[in-house]
Amino acid sequence: MSKIKIYLQPTPIRIWHWLNAFGIITLCITGVQIRFPDHLHLFASYKSAILLHNVAGLVVAFSFSLWFIYYAVVSRTLLKTYMPSRDDLEHGLARQAKFYLLTYFLGWKNPHHATPDNKFNPMQKSAYLAIMFILVPLVSLSGLLLTNVSPMRDLVLMIGGLKILVAIHFLLACCLCAFLFTHVYLATLGKTPLEHIKPMWTGWEEEDSTEQPHHVTGSSRLPSVAAMPRTGMTTRRRP
Amino acid sequence: MKTEIVHKIMILGLQISLYTLIPLLAVATENSACLECHGDAAAVGESLVIEALSFDNTAHGELGCHICHASISDGHPDDGLTPSRTSCVECHDPISQEYAASLHAGKASCSDCHTPHRALGPTAVSGHDMNRQCLTCHDHADMLDKHGEWLPQADLHVSMLPCITCHSSSDQYVISLYIIKRHGNMLSGGYELASFDELSVQSNGRPIEQLVDRNADGYVSLAELRMFNLDPENKQLRLQGMITPEGVSHNFRTQDDRWDCSFCHASGPAARQVSFLSLAEPDGSYKRVPVEKGAVLDALYGTPDFYMVGSTRSTALNYVGLVILAGGLVMPIGHGTLRILTRKNRTKEEE
Numbered sequence A: 001m002s003k004i005k006i007y008l009q010p011t012p013i014r015i016w017h018w019l020n021a022f023g024i025i026t027l028c029i030t031g032v033q034i035r036f037p038d039h040l041h042l043f044a045s046y047k048s049a050i051l052l053h054n055v056a057g058l059v060v061a062f063s064f065s066l067w068f069i070y071y072a073v074v075s076r077t078l079l080k081t082y083m084p085s086r087d088d089l090e091h092g093l094a095r096q097a098k099f100y101l102l103t104y105f106l107g108w109k110n111p112h113h114a115t116p117d118n119k120f121n122p123m124q125k126s127a128y129l130a131i132m133f134i135l136v137p138l139v140s141l142s143g144l145l146l147t148n149v150s151p152m153r154d155l156v157l158m159i160g161g162l163k164i165l166v167a168i169h170f171l172l173a174c175c176l177c178a179f180l181f182t183h184v185y186l187a188t189l190g191k192t193p194l195e196h197i198k199p200m201w202t203g204w205e206e207e208d209s210t211e212q213p214h215h216v217t218g219s220s221r222l223p224s225v226a227a228m229p230r231t232g233m234t235t236r237r238r239p
Numbered sequence B: 001m002k003t004e005i006v007h008k009i010m011i012l013g014l015q016i017s018l019y020t021l022i023p024l025l026a027v028a029t030e031n032s033a034c035l036e037c038h039g040d041a042a043a044v045g046e047s048l049v050i051e052a053l054s055f056d057n058t059a060h061g062e063l064g065c066h067i068c069h070a071s072i073s074d075g076h077p078d079d080g081l082t083p084s085r086t087s088c089v090e091c092h093d094p095i096s097q098e099y100a101a102s103l104h105a106g107k108a109s110c111s112d113c114h115t116p117h118r119a120l121g122p123t124a125v126s127g128h129d130m131n132r133q134c135l136t137c138h139d140h141a142d143m144l145d146k147h148g149e150w151l152p153q154a155d156l157h158v159s160m161l162p163c164i165t166c167h168s169s170s171d172q173y174v175i176s177l178y179i180i181k182r183h184g185n186m187l188s189g190g191y192e193l194a195s196f197d198e199l200s201v202q203s204n205g206r207p208i209e210q211l212v213d214r215n216a217d218g219y220v221s222l223a224e225l226r227m228f229n230l231d232p233e234n235k236q237l238r239l240q241g242m243i244t245p246e247g248v249s250h251n252f253r254t255q256d257d258r259w260d261c262s263f264c265h266a267s268g269p270a271a272r273q274v275s276f277l278s279l280a281e282p283d284g285s286y287k288r289v290p291v292e293k294g295a296v297l298d299a300l301y302g303t304p305d306f307y308m309v310g311s312t313r314s315t316a317l318n319y320v321g322l323v324i325l326a327g328g329l330v331m332p333i334g335h336g337t338l339r340i341l342t343r344k345n346r347t348k349e350e351e
């Protein structure tokens, strides 16, 4: 079977993604030491854990702006990529959930097929939307305040005080970490565990040329999401 | 230490009583005789004024003027003699020796940091006032720079900790909560330690501790802290926490373990559990009301604006966080198990 390649993940997005991934993993680990210094001593001293946490936070904030500038200014596809459509919300979510929770185990194919124009299935869109538009910005902002308590005291007080701010930062960080577990797991759900991860690293997705050739053309219109289950079904019947 | 002091005083008192034979109860009237002139700037000039209000309630106030100015004669002030001054070492031998052996000994004398007429123990002095003693010689901006070279958020640390918490040793450190008041608007903040008069106005004539200790039982419960924090009447007030020493050694230097942040930033030592509400008195000293154990650890209400990373974390929040993380493991573990169990279904399809 011959293979063809699709360029799925542009370079800036790949750079952002891995800076972000390693940044957030570092933040999670140092964060645990910072909150529970009497239980974890991974890094030589408390101070080094804090410095590393602060640096990783800046790396994540910096890479976040790379992500934002790329999608919002360079490719201008921010909303198209991440905003679930009406149909996604009404049917797509349920369809995708059914796949993950049931039909996947029966061996059916994923009802969504990633193309450069329509990279994410409805559940990915909603999750990434929440992560990238709410969680990451809020964690970064609260972190920024926490590293500048004295100069920004008044802002901290408006939020309700240092302790409230810390609670927000901690709980959101837990959410991010929980997302990370789920996200990494789902990323291994391809035909082979690395099938989805490779394109995030190289940019290119390999697929069998016999599969839905119409996807490769990268049509300029918004891909009709309604078409997805049908393509999914054809794939499944193919063999 | 106290018994030694008392011993010295007895000997001194014996000597003094040879001259005066003033019964101890008369100390107060004796003080007021001196203060008739020395309490009045017009009589003796600004530099010789002793604040009666702040002197009388101190340990030295109970000793009386004569005990330190023993040589004073009936002819004073017209006798042209300079009254003697008993030096601190006579009564504070251990501390004086400790200080004399310290690196700081040549840099400042007892009276550079203390006023003998206003001698208060560390629990009766606010953290802010303790730092004022140091900042007369150690320039504030200079200290921010020097400590900023190695201390993250030095500005926060230097304003939220008495210098002596890091530069002297103590058997125990506690959290002292001070009421501070906003003098500026929302944005310009301008919080300052609330004075006795300001708090009196706020409490409408009730004793000021009842601003927080509502049932006046001499004990601040978590519920009372919550009421204080949520009461709209107190919008301009908030609680500020500092870690203060219960006793102060006088070997002023950089304590070795203060380099290690987890001296303070770790839970465990009982110190982080013990806190006091510290309130201004009319004479400028501070009195303390004990606060419920562990109240500053409460997630939301105890002290919304006092948090020490690593040591005042809330256990309740830890559990919420754990539940969230467990939620993140549902897919990898639950789905992953089913995935392994049903792997045949998928390999069949691939064939």
Ligand code: HEM
Binding pocket: A009, A013, A017, A020, A021, A024, A025, A119, A124, A128, A131, A132, A136, A176, A180, A183, A184, A187, A196, A197, A198, A200
């Ligand atoms: C070792 C850790 C990680 C791995 C292995 C990983 C893997 C992947 C893969 C394979 C994709 C491709 C799209 C997909 O299949 O969903 C992806 C996309 C994405 N990941 Fe991750 N990821 C990791 C960490 C993170 C972290 C920490 C975050 C955010 C907090 C994150 C946020 C995202 C987002 C928002 C996308 C969509 C990117 C786009 O616009 O194309 N990832 N990740």
